[in-house]
Amino acid sequence: MSKADFKGQIPEGSTEAAMLASLDENRMPRHVAIIMDGNGRWARQRRLPRVDGHRAGISAVRETVEAAAQLDIEVLTLYAFSRENWKRPKDEIETLMELLKEFVAAELGTMLKHRIRFNVIGRIHELDPMVQKCLQEAMTLTATGDGLLFNIALSYGGRTEITEAAAAAHRFLCRPENQHRELDETLLSSFLYTSGQPDPDLLIRTSGEMRVSNFLLWQIAYAEIWVTEVLWPDFRRCDLLEALVAFQKRERRYGGLENEGGPSRPTDVLAPSR
Ligand code: FPP
Numbered sequence: 001m002s003k004a005d006f007k008g009q010i011p012e013g014s015t016e017a018a019m020l021a022s023l024d025e026n027r028m029p030r031h032v033a034i035i036m037d038g039n040g041r042w043a044r045q046r047r048l049p050r051v052d053g054h055r056a057g058i059s060a061v062r063e064t065v066e067a068a069a070q071l072d073i074e075v076l077t078l079y080a081f082s083r084e085n086w087k088r089p090k091d092e093i094e095t096l097m098e099l100l101k102e103f104v105a106a107e108l109g110t111m112l113k114h115r116i117r118f119n120v121i122g123r124i125h126e127l128d129p130m131v132q133k134c135l136q137e138a139m140t141l142t143a144t145g146d147g148l149l150f151n152i153a154l155s156y157g158g159r160t161e162i163t164e165a166a167a168a169a170h171r172f173l174c175r176p177e178n179q180h181r182e183l184d185e186t187l188l189s190s191f192l193y194t195s196g197q198p199d200p201d202l203l204i205r206t207s208g209e210m211r212v213s214n215f216l217l218w219q220i221a222y223a224e225i226w227v228t229e230v231l232w233p234d235f236r237r238c239d240l241l242e243a244l245v246a247f248q249k250r251e252r253r254y255g256g257l258e259n260e261g262g263p264s265r266p267t268d269v270l271a272p273s274r
Helices: 003-009 015-022 039-045 050-070 090-113 129-141 158-174 185-189 237-249
Strands: 031-035 075-082 117-121 149-156 202-205 224-227
Touching (some): 003 015, 003 050, 039 050, 050 075, 050 090, 050 237, 075 090, 117 129, 202 237, 224 237
Parallel strands (some): 031 075, 031 202, 075 149, 117 149, 202 224
């Protein structure tokens, strides 16, 4: 995939083309994280069952993954199922899991073709064994992908992730050979699900809610947040472009001052040594 392919898909003279042209390739976010919200409301507006909203959300997932890969974004993380979502009716959960399996099976070829690396973050062992098997196969088959890293958050909770990382860091520090080490941000980050990945630069939330909903709590410390009223099933390439254009207009200071030799990211931890 390339930006040229992307350009080729966009009608000349359209708003999308103008947004694409206005993007500065050197200031693209490395990591975009998305809270996909509003499937239920989308269905309700059409007097459809809630699960039809989730089904309609699949096209938005497909288009967003493709656009992110074409725009050379390094990491895309989609929040598909939180630990709190286990409280939903059994039927809805089962449909979501079926949709997930169908999505992975249908998109595997595309992911391989475009060298997308598929990855699950969250408590994968809490999912149905058949779903786990399907996800594991997709992760194994795409493991050598050097294009977009596509994280999908499933049975995910930010506080749980931090708690698990703290416990793992504690076990690590208790080993005799690590007695001289101290707990710091780099060490703790290395035990998160996203270890070795850049933190999100941009967090998008659809459907207008102003919440972070226990998503990537550690990693979004310095993320720019962009909320759109668009409901997830209606989210399209042009909405992603709009978010990217808005992101590039923001001034990122990471707690410092403007014109101090440029911003530096304080918490990015790439391939930390344990
Ligand atoms: C939030 O909408 C969305 C979810 C809990 C699930 C997200 C799932 C999908 C987009 C489809 C499946 C995804 C993949 C990757 C196969 P909501 O139900 O909370 O909406 P509401 O707030 O309007 O009720």
